[in-house]
Amino acid sequence: xxxxxxxxxxxxxxxxxxxxxxxxxxxxxxxxxxxxxxxxxxxxxxxxxxxxxxxxxxxxxxxxxxxxxxxxxxxxxxxxxxxxxxxxxxxxxxxxxxxxxxxxxxxxxxxxxxxxxxxxxxxxxxxxxxxxxxxxxxxxxxxxxxxxxxxxxxxxxxxxxxxxxxxxxxxxxxxxxxxxxxxxxxxxxxxxxxxxxxxxxxxxxxxxxxxxxxxxxxxxxxxxxx
Numbered sequence: 001x002x003x004x005x006x007x008x009x010x011x012x013x014x015x016x017x018x019x020x021x022x023x024x025x026x027x028x029x030x031x032x033x034x035x036x037x038x039x040x041x042x043x044x045x046x047x048x049x050x051x052x053x054x055x056x057x058x059x060x061x062x063x064x065x066x067x068x069x070x071x072x073x074x075x076x077x078x079x080x081x082x083x084x085x086x087x088x089x090x091x092x093x094x095x096x097x098x099x100x101x102x103x104x105x106x107x108x109x110x111x112x113x114x115x116x117x118x119x120x121x122x123x124x125x126x127x128x129x130x131x132x133x134x135x136x137x138x139x140x141x142x143x144x145x146x147x148x149x150x151x152x153x154x155x156x157x158x159x160x161x162x163x164x165x166x167x168x169x170x171x172x173x174x175x176x177x178x179x180x181x182x183x184x185x186x187x188x189x190x191x192x193x194x195x196x197x198x199x200x201x202x203x204x205x206x207x208x209x210x211x212x213x214x215x216x217x218x219x220x221x222x223x224x225x226x
Contacts, residue, residue, distance in 0.1 A: 008047045018096060023054035030060045036079070038067030045077055059085050098204055106149040108225060109211050112218045113139050113146040123226045135221050142214040144189045149211065 012027035026048050030036050036058060048056035056077040058064075064079045072079050080088065111117055124135050191210055197203045219225055 008050075010047065010051075013051070013053075016092075024052070025055040025057060026051055026053045027057045027059065030058060030062075032060065032062055035062050036060045036064045036068050038065060038071045041068045041071040041077065041079070045071070045075055048075075048077055057085060093200075098200075101204060101208065102149060105208050105211050105215070106146075108215045108218070109142065109146050110149055112215070112226070113143050114150075120226055123222060127221070131221050135218070138214070138217055138221065141189060142217075145191075145194075145207075145210060145214055148190070148194075148207070 010026050011029045013024065014027070015022060015024045026044075028040075028044055028047075030040070041058065041064075044056060044058055054076065056075075058072075058077065058079050059082055060079065061082070063081065068079060078088075111120055124132055127135065191206075193206055194203065194210060197206055
């Protein structure tokens, strides 16, 4: 990376172009067997300053020496474990990526399964007996899947740390609370793969695939998108 005074090798350089004022960050990863010393922080502070980055992060597997924390005080450099790093960026990732990706697909699923939807019910009343019966079966089968979508659509319910939907563990994985482990009504019917997936990104991909498949089943009952 080219700096104001020379060049430096860094692990990650990222720009948030969606921020009101686009900001950048420099990230240094230390997968060491010892705690990061003060000297590393001093050197990294210079890199962050010379790069013009808005934020600097040092992520350490074994933590930091006391002097390192002193060196980072009153600066734009944060000293974090990987779990802390995830927790810091999780709300940003959820708002900027997870929700928009979900909203691309979940509206029809919610409409088909929500307790009261007069528009859908009027169309269902016009179906023959077999199709109406199939519609009722699908509503029951996919209500849990839609419930998860509705929880994600409520901003206050989504942060993983709340335990309402999902909660973060370490190393980019997720732990699923009881609410997604089958101990709540309707959620026991969630596909096992969803209840056992521990990667946030893979969970999102799998959820979207399940939602699209469920919506397709409903569409087939009505012969179109109801």
